[in-house]
Amino acid sequence: MAKTPDEIMGQLEREDVQFLRLQFTDILGFIKNVEVPRSQFQKALDGELMFDGSSIEGFTRIEESDMLLKPDFSTFLIFPQFSAEESARGRVARLICDIAMPDHSPFEGDPRQVLRRLIDRASELGFELLCGPEPEFFIFERNAQGRPTTVTGDHAGYFDLAPIDKGERLRREITNALVDMGFDIEAAHHEVAPGQHEIDFKYSGALKTADNIATFKFVVKRVALEYGVHASFMPKPVAGLSGSGMHCHLSLFREGKNAFFDEQGEHQLSQTALHFIAGLLEHAPGMVAVTNPLVNSYKRLVPGFEAPTNIAWSTSNRSALVRVPARRGSGTRAELRMPDPSCNPYLALTVMLAAGLDGIKQGLLPPPPVQRNIYKMTVRERRAHRVRNLPGDLSEAIGALENDEVIREALGEHVVEHFIAAKRAEWHAYSAVVHQWELDRYLDEV
Numbered sequence: 001m002a003k004t005p006d007e008i009m010g011q012l013e014r015e016d017v018q019f020l021r022l023q024f025t026d027i028l029g030f031i032k033n034v035e036v037p038r039s040q041f042q043k044a045l046d047g048e049l050m051f052d053g054s055s056i057e058g059f060t061r062i063e064e065s066d067m068l069l070k071p072d073f074s075t076f077l078i079f080p081q082f083s084a085e086e087s088a089r090g091r092v093a094r095l096i097c098d099i100a101m102p103d104h105s106p107f108e109g110d111p112r113q114v115l116r117r118l119i120d121r122a123s124e125l126g127f128e129l130l131c132g133p134e135p136e137f138f139i140f141e142r143n144a145q146g147r148p149t150t151v152t153g154d155h156a157g158y159f160d161l162a163p164i165d166k167g168e169r170l171r172r173e174i175t176n177a178l179v180d181m182g183f184d185i186e187a188a189h190h191e192v193a194p195g196q197h198e199i200d201f202k203y204s205g206a207l208k209t210a211d212n213i214a215t216f217k218f219v220v221k222r223v224a225l226e227y228g229v230h231a232s233f234m235p236k237p238v239a240g241l242s243g244s245g246m247h248c249h250l251s252l253f254r255e256g257k258n259a260f261f262d263e264q265g266e267h268q269l270s271q272t273a274l275h276f277i278a279g280l281l282e283h284a285p286g287m288v289a290v291t292n293p294l295v296n297s298y299k300r301l302v303p304g305f306e307a308p309t310n311i312a313w314s315t316s317n318r319s320a321l322v323r324v325p326a327r328r329g330s331g332t333r334a335e336l337r338m339p340d341p342s343c344n345p346y347l348a349l350t351v352m353l354a355a356g357l358d359g360i361k362q363g364l365l366p367p368p369p370v371q372r373n374i375y376k377m378t379v380r381e382r383r384a385h386r387v388r389n390l391p392g393d394l395s396e397a398i399g400a401l402e403n404d405e406v407i408r409e410a411l412g413e414h415v416v417e418h419f420i421a422a423k424r425a426e427w428h429a430y431s432a433v434v435h436q437w438e439l440d441r442y443l444d445e446v
């Protein structure tokens with residue numbers, strides 16, 4: 001249960017907290033912090049603290065730059081001490097905030113409130129979205145200048161009897177820090193590529209999950225820094241190796257029961273589940289710019305690495321965009337496999353929920369599940385199964401978002417406008433560069 005502001009103030013004093021960090025995310029998903037000393041704690045808890053919104057990507061125009069931070073008291077926690085240096089400075093606590101206009105009305109460009117709006121819409125229909133994400137990341141060495149490289153330090157991991165490598169130790173440290181911060185860790189394991197890891201935490205409601213993802217990324221990077229290495233959530237840091245995804249397991253609950261489960265239904269799935277899955281498939285092109293927002297994201301979405309490239313669902317194989325794991329009963333869920341951890345988790349959950357709810361609203365039904373490896377199907381077989389392609393790059397994805405009214409409406413015009421402008425600029429910057437691949441391929445030949 002959320003503590004009251006008075007209880008939080010009491011705890012801050014008792015535990016001798018020196019700094020309070022007020023956290024929020026911008027439209028592109030970067031975590032922002034306003035850190036205040038003790039003298040400002042009361043003001044911060046009262047939701048009266050102002051910051052300059054014009055300095056933050058996609059927030060406001062210069063003429064309306066003063067924004068208010070409204071703390072969500074249920075997100076209060078005191079950080080573990082990550083280093084001796086930090087301990088000397090004093091303890092730090094944090095609160096995740098919603099952003100308000102100077103007149104205290106909600107700010108439409110705040111991703112957290114965009115997600116709240118969709119959650120409210122779902123609850124009007126009696127549904128709660130639950131999400132369990134599986135974020136993957138790489139641990140890379142830093143060079144002599146302290147800059148991150150793409151060199152991994154755990155080649156020893158290949159030998160059966162090798163001592164536990166640095167990556168393994170670090171993953172344990174990260175897991176411990178997360179547990180200290182209240183995370184319910186279900187699994188932590190090495191991934192397919194050298195230096196690649198996954199830590200899964202228990203599913204929760206959409207807002208809590210988005211907050212958890214933001215906190216998770218911060219903690220992973222912070223602990224890695226302490227070890228002198230670099231943790232990266234870049235979707236495809238090394239060509240030829242598996243990229244880092246963030247599969248999202250999704251289910252709707254209604255009156256405390258999993259609304260995706262129906263013992264009598266086809267595949268033991270309810271109509272609600274089928275509509276939701278059909279909505280995810282229908283809007284996959286329109287939402288991929290949000291769930292996979294970088295130029296680099298699309299280099300992960302290539303055949304052969306268990307990342308989806310086509311729009312299909314399956315109850316068995318991992319080449320599909322949506323997989324329904326074998327679990328039934330309260331664990332019945334759909335796993336959306338395209339998102340990657342570079343996304344803004346608030347906006348990504350917004351578009352997933354919007355897509356699924358639209359499937360329910362329209363009563364959409366998915367084509368039959370594809371049980372074969374889609375990478376190995378011919379073009380004709382794909383057509384017979386109504387398997388469409390996902391957008392192949394960020395530019396195509398932006399176009400698909402522009403054409404998807406349901407996704408645009410869910411995000412709201414303010415967010416859509418700023419998001420698309422920023423992503424177009426990113427694409428143009430990328431397109432203007434002559435890459436090594438082009439030189440290797442064309443310089444000699446043409």
Ligand code: ADP
Nearest residue numbers: 130131132133201202203249250251330331333
């Ligand atoms: P995978 O087989 O794809 O690796 P995991 O078993 O690692 O999947 O991940 C399962 C994730 O699904 C966990 O985050 C878990 O909490 C979550 N999960 C379990 N039940 C549900 C549910 N009903 N709704 C949403 N997520 C769920």
Ligand code: MG
Nearest residue numbers: 134187198200
């Ligand atoms: Mg997993």
Ligand code: MG
Nearest residue numbers: 134187189200
């Ligand atoms: Mg697993």
Ligand code: MG
Nearest residue numbers: 134136191198
């Ligand atoms: Mg994985």
Ligand code: MG
Nearest residue numbers: 134247248335
């Ligand atoms: Mg998975």
